[in-house]
Amino acid sequence: MTRTLEWKINMDLLEDEGSTEARAVLDTGKSKITGHGSARRNPEDEDVPLIGDELAASRAMSDLARQLMRLAYKDIGEAGAGMADEEEREAPYGWSAPAR
Secondary structure, three states: OOOOOOOEEEEEEEEEOOEEEEEEEEEOOOOEEEEEEEEEOOOOOOOOHHHHHHHHHHHHHHHHHHHHHHHHHHHHHHOOOOOOOHHHOOOOOOOOOOOO
16 A cells, blocks of 8 residues: 655744754644754853754654654554564564665
């Protein structure tokens, strides 16, 4: 069965006095997951807002990815294809990680 889905991610960034906060919201159409990230500039460093944006956004996406992986492992366990607490493993039984 072939299927096509579109999941949307909205990224909000707020900069204030050398710090940046990011919020990434994944909307699957059925649920929403929110990731958070932040970055703070060392007062001795040059003010380059793009760097704070990139760091905070990447940390929010990383948080989002961890939550999504946790949810996938939970769903795998509930489907009987492995145990729900297998997030410590690289690839739970029945599902393999892509070749690197």
